[in-house]
Amino acid sequence: MLNEFDLFKDFLRQQNLRWTPQRKMILEVFLSFEGHVEMEALHKQILIHQPDLGIATLYRTLKLLTDCGLIEAHSFQNGKKTYERMFHVRHHDHLICTRCGDTVEFEHPLIEKYQLQICEQYGFTLKHHKMELLGICRNCLK
Amino acid sequence: MLNEFDLFKDFLRQQNLRWTPQRKMILEVFLSFEGHVEMEALHKQILIHQPDLGIATLYRTLKLLTDCGLIEAHSFQNGKKTYERMFHVRHHDHLICTRCGDTVEFEHPLIEKYQLQICEQYGFTLKHHKMELLGICRNCLK
DNA sequence: CATTAAATTGATAACGGTTATCAATATAAA
């Protein structure tokens, strides 16, 4: 059964890039998170495993993981990126509370279908999409 | 008939802020653009009217216009913001060509309706949303 | 019109997440 490590190794070999302890460790730590991972939290956790890992290596590795499709980078409100596991994860979109930052994942097949229709109508080849519903969550309204 | 200038003046008065020549000029120049306005293009055009206008004043004024709802700030791919007139403009979402950057505006009533349903389902009060369909346009495929 | 308190302006420094640079080091193929 294929997993993320195999896929990453294959991707690296294909591009004449190298499988290194740092890349292995970063992927391991990343996968230990759930949902949307912020750079700051990830970096903090990674320093526990390897205190001298350069921040540049972390950014570079996340870019590689993005390039090979294993993870996805989001640019939500505040300018900071978050990263999300993509392998063996269903597509979904996000509800985001603008007060507390909480996010809820959802999927809606008809919305997905209409998006495709719209692209056809305008002659676009859809690669991906971003749909974020921004509002106030139940807790924050209390 | 109310226009953007009246609304902006009212907003400023309400907040104990002041109606200044700079704010008037920035709004005028902004309204002379169509669609999505990039800071760089706006700034260039503004310097024609007032060569010594400080960039901070431009940012501050765009923030005010955003706060009072006359314009909306988008954060597309590249980190730069674009601004869009909101007053007397129908809501719409965007198709974006990731190759040439061209954008097409569209609206789809059913998608809007389902978005509201999803928010109800999860107990969110929807404030606004962002839907971007990213793909390759007809021209770029040739 | 003159006075006055408070808001605004423009210049510029600072910010912060991210990327580029580069010499030292590690990888992997031969």
Add this chain to the structure above:
DNA sequence: TTTATATTGATAACCGTTATCAATTTAATG
């Protein structure tokens, strides 16, 4: 081992945007 090349970590640079601050302008009041 040898060798070519990719990678790493430190750190400077980047760049759009914000914060700071003294000088100026606004608008309410007398």
